[in-house]
Amino acid sequence: MTQCQMLLMLEALMNDNKRLPQTPYNTRHRIRQLAYFQMIHKSHLVCREITRIDRRTLIILCNLLKIVAGLSWIEIVDVEEMVAMFLYVLVHNVKNRIIQQKFVRSGETDSGHFNLVVFAVVRLYDEMIKKPVLVTNNCTDQHWKYFEVGVVHVNCLGALLDVTYIKVNVPATDRPTFRTRKGEIATNVLGVCDTKGDFVYVLAG
Known part of the structure; x- marks a missing residue:
């Protein structure tokens, strides 16, 4: 055949x-x-x-x-x-x-x-899922220590990132839904990163 x-x-x-x-x-x-x-x-x-x-x-x-x-x-x-x-x-x-x-x-x-x-x-x-290192009150990094003391409580996970757009690949029929004001195909993402800059939590939509 x-x-x-x-x-x-x-x-x-x-x-x-x-x-x-x-x-x-x-x-x-x-x-x-x-x-x-x-x-x-x-x-x-x-x-x-x-x-x-x-x-x-x-x-x-x-x-x-x-x-x-x-x-x-x-x-x-x-x-x-x-x-x-x-x-x-x-x-x-x-x-x-x-x-x-x-x-x-x-x-x-x-x-x-x-x-x-x-x-x-x-x-x-x-x-695939790693436990993040908490930011404690004895953190030596001045930037993260200020963040921990001035904004949130002890043992925080990291910083909340708002209004972060990540480009996505979607079918042509769905592109109008994901089109930004700049004309890019992207979705709004909230994320939490640790002291090393690695994301420990991501929420899309």
Whole structure:
């Protein structure tokens, strides 16, 4: 079967997912691989549209989930595809039926893999979230000591940053909502940074 024929079958299967079990196993597997390639590896723009991150970031996240959280591939679904399905659900807020059509998988498979990735992401807590160092009343940095004494109480986390705009990459249909007075596509962000200038809390919107 040529790639052109597989693309035509893929389009038909995505429109009518019930036809998938009627095809031979090897053909189904190749069609799934092609569907995933079309979404993630065909171009950076398509990958961003599907997952909201580029391929490099997706690979880094997958490596963290494998090495730190112990996430491993199940049957014929590798970690990268599981993470892509997980991100697609979060980004687009879609039902399981849409994932079945998009990734050419069964609903039971999609649900199980989503749960596996959720548990793995939770296990990244200690690696990704660091406890900030509090600003105490014996702080030697004059700037931070003044901030601690004059503005807030002892053991504060840091300084609250207001009216900070961060550029975002959103679909064309959502750009009017995120367009600033200067014409940039950005969102307003509140954040708390520690004495080293590292963000310890971020609230977008």
